[in-house]
Amino acid sequence: xxxxxxxxxxxxxxxxxxxxxxxxxxxxxxxxxxxxxxxxxxxxxxxxxxxxxxxxxxxxxxxxxxxxxxxxxxxxxxxxxxxxxxxxxxxxxxxxxxxxxxxxxxxxxxxxxxxxxxxxxxxxxxxxxxxxxxxxxxxxxxxxxxxxxxxxxxxxxxxxxxxxxxxxxxxxxxxxxxxxxxxxxxxxxxxxxxxxxxxxxxxxxxxxxxxxxxxxxxxxxxxxxxxxxxxxxxxxxxxxxxxxxxxxxxxxxxxxxxxxxxxxxxxxxxxxxxxxxxxxxx
Ligand code: PAF
Numbered sequence: 227x228x229x230x231x232x233x234x235x236x237x238x239x240x241x242x243x244x245x246x247x248x249x250x251x252x253x254x255x256x257x258x259x260x261x262x263x264x265x266x267x268x269x270x271x272x273x274x275x276x277x278x279x280x281x282x283x284x285x286x287x288x289x290x291x292x293x294x295x296x297x298x299x300x301x302x303x304x305x306x307x308x309x310x311x312x313x314x315x316x317x318x319x320x321x322x323x324x325x326x327x328x329x330x331x332x333x334x335x336x337x338x339x340x341x342x343x344x345x346x347x348x349x350x351x352x353x354x355x356x357x358x359x360x361x362x363x364x365x366x367x368x369x370x371x372x373x374x375x376x377x378x379x380x381x382x383x384x385x386x387x388x389x390x391x392x393x394x395x396x397x398x399x400x401x402x403x404x405x406x407x408x409x410x411x412x413x414x415x416x417x418x419x420x421x422x423x424x425x426x427x428x429x430x431x432x433x434x435x436x437x438x439x440x441x442x443x444x445x446x447x448x449x450x451x452x453x454x455x456x457x458x459x460x461x462x463x464x465x466x467x468x469x470x471x472x473x474x475x476x477x478x479x480x481x482x483x484x485x486x487x488x489x490x491x492x493x494x495x496x497x498x499x500x501x502x503x504x505x506x507x508x
Contacts, residue, residue: 227309229316233324233364236317240278240366248275252367252394254358257281258298258412259307262402266371267311269399278365279308280317282324286332287353293499298415317365324360332356335389338477339382342492343503346467351382358383359390367394375401375409377492377505381477401504403429409504416500425497427461432506435491439484439508447471447480450491450508458495467494467501474507484508 230236243250251274253266263279270277281304288294301318308316332352339351362370372380384396402410407429408422417425435454438444454469471480474490492505 227313227316229305229318231319231323233319237364240364243276244366249368250274250366251277252361252365252370253277253279254361254370255279255281256283256297256412257304258300258415259304260410260412262373262375262410264307264311265402266373266399267313269397270369270371271312273369273397276314278315278317278367279313280361280365282319282357284353284357285321286325286356287350289347289349298412333359333386335382335386338385339378341477341479342378342468342470343494354379355382355386359386362392362394369395369397371397371399373401374398375411375504377490378477381475413500417497421497424461424463425502427458427464428493428495428502428504431457432491432493432504436506436508439486445484447482447484450484454491454493458493463497465496467496469493471508
């Protein structure tokens with residue numbers, strides 16, 4: 227496995243791979259790799275000849291009061307996991323390499339990213355689209371794999387790829403959960419054991435919403451949102467940021483009726499200083 231830090235080296239290597247007819251699969255990450263990331267790597271391995279994993283904690287997607295400074299890092303362990311999983315190249319640039327002095331161009335998707343997390347994290351998706359477009363230009367992937375846990379991020383990237391005619395296929399890997407149901411996330415490292423227990427109410431409540439729709443035949447958006455909000459607020463230390471039922475592809479809010487297969491319920495909540503998100507198909 228090769229590790230590359232330089233943008234120029236990565237880009238010329240990727241151009242070489244593509245011109246020799248190799249299919250490139252990219253898995254963009256911010257490191258601190260867990261089972262969720264590893265499952266995305268497995269998807270990329272199945273579909274591509276060469277798998278590139280980028281590890282870069284992207285400063286532009288964090289707001290001024292967010293956790294950029296304390297975002298967990300575990301480069302050595304990440305490299306070991308990548309090597310074990312058969313990754314070909316880890317691209318691990320520095321911030322100065324990605325955003326040299328004078329950098330002033332950003333990409334902004336203006337619709338899909340506007341609601342949900344876009345409201346409480348106003349510059350977040352601009353940072354995500356900017357870094358992803360840069361990663362696409364640097365690593366020239368035929369396909370790029372993202373995780374469904376960040377459903378809105380997936381939808382924003384898919385929209386950018388379509389709108390800007392980027393010649394890469396976006397593949398979405400399913401959310402990986404612990405045995406207890408908690409969606410696996412690098413930020414789970416912030417949680418104490420007690421908080422971990424409380425965080426479980428997110429996945430439990432989502433399952434309850436799915437049951438309401440699929441087993442009890444409930445179709446009312448207001449009723450499901452009200453039940454989910456109520457159940458989340460039983461966990462006293464959770465502060466709900468949003469509960470919303472949206473179209474799974476466009477993130478457009480459902481108005482009155484839930485259409486099974488088309489809609490999903492998305493939640494975000496603070497647990498002390500940790501921001502958690504999760505979603506489930508309805
Ligand atoms: O999901 C993430 O880890 C990040 O948002 C991504 C896609 C790697 C961009 O920095």
